[in-house]
Amino acid sequence: MKKQYAFLVDSERCIGCFTCAMACRNYYHQEEGVVWRQVYPLSEEIYPHRERAFLSLACNHCEDPACLNVCPVNAYTKREEDGVVVHHQEKCIGCGNCIRSCPYGAPKYNPVEKRAEKCSFCHERLDAGLKPACVQSCPTKALQLVDLAEMQQTNQVQYPAGYPKMEKLNPSTRFILPKTPKMVRR
C-alpha cells in the first residue's frame, strides 16, 4: 500500500475539550463560522455516556475523494507522496459543488473569499517535519497522525456509529471506540 496519512481518533482517550478544533482556528484564523475541525458528541442511542464520547473530525483525505471528483476547476489534488487531499483556494470559483458533495461536511464556504476551504492536513507543517496543529495540541493524545500503510494496530475501525459509511470514497480516518465505563457499586 502507498503511503496514506490519516487521523487516528481515539475516542477512549478523547475528553471532548475542543483543543484540537481551537488549535486549528488559532493556526489558520478562519472566518467567523468557518470550521475545519469539529468535535461531535455521539448521540445517546450510540453511546449512553454522552459526557465522554466524541468524534473529532476534519477532512478524511479519502482514497477516492468526492470533493476532488466533482470540482469543475481541478481545485483539489491528492498528493502522491502521502495521500493528503489539498484544496487550492486560488483556483476555486466558489461553486459549492464540493461542499454539497462531501458526505463528511469537510469543505466549508468562506463568505469573505467567496471560495471553499477545508483542512489540508497542515501539509506545510508535514513537509517541515511537524505534526498537524490539531494533533500537536491534543492534551490526551487522542488525536494522532498515522500512516495507514504502516499502521499495525488491530483495534481501530473505519466506520464507527455516528460516522457516514462511504465505501466508495474510502475515507482514511481511523477510530478507536470508547469503552463502556465500569459501574462501581458501593
Added chain:
Amino acid sequence: MQSMEFPLVLFTVLSQAAIGLTLMRAVRTTSGGEEAAGRTEWLLIAGLMVAGLLGSLFHLGHPLSAPMALTHLGTAWLSREVLFAGLFMGVAALAVVAGNVAGKPALAWLGTALGLGVILSAGMTYAPPALPALNNALPAAFFLTSAVLLGAGFGSWFADEGLRPLMVRIFTGAVVVGLVLYLVAPCVWLSGGEVMRMTGQAWLASGFYWAHLGVLAVALAVAWKTRDIPAWLPVLVLIGELVGRAGFFADTVHTAANMGGLY
C-alpha cells in the same frame, strides 16, 4: 434546511424548459408539423437558456472565472453540464441568427441530444453521496419530467391545430409522471436510512413541496377538463416547477447534518 439556491433553481428549471421546447419541436417537425414559427420558438428557447445561464452565474463566488468550470471534464459532471449547456446554447443561437435553418428538424434533434446531455449531467451533479435521498437516478428523472412538462406546455403555444392534441397528451402524461414521482419519492425515503428518512420528513413538511404538487394537480385538472392547454397554464406550471426546485435544494438533508447520530 439548507439554502434554496435561487440561482441554481433558475438555471436548472429555465434550461429544462428550453430543452423541453427543443424536444417538442423535434417531435412536431418529425410528425409532419409546421415549421413557419420556427424562429420565434428558437428565440424563446435561446432566451430561456440565456436567462438560466445568467442566473447561474450568481451562484458562483467568482462569476468571471465561470469558463474555468470546463477544466475537469474527466470526472466532474458539473464540467460536463457546462459543456453541454454551452453547446446547446450554440445550437439555439445558430437557429435564431440564421433564420433559414430554424425550421430544420435536424437542428431540433441536435439540440435535443445536447439538451439530454445537460439533463443527464445535471442529474449526476445533484446526486452526490452526501445526499442519500438523491444519490440515485431521481434527480435526472425529476429534471427530465420538468423538461417534458414545460416543453409540452410552452410547445402548445407554437403547435399547429393538428398537433395540439399531441402536446396535450404529452403534457398530461408528464403531469401524471411528475405527480407519481413526487408523491412516491418522499414516502419511500421514510423507510430508508436516517438521513433519507429526515429528508422524507423535511419534504413532506415543506410548503415548497405541497405548493408544487398543488400546481401539478391544477394542471392535471385543467388539461383533463378542457382537453387543452390554456395559454396561461404553462406559466403557472413554470412557477410551480421553480417552487418545487427551491424545495429540492432547500429540503434535502445532507449526511453532515447528522454527524454523531445514527446513520
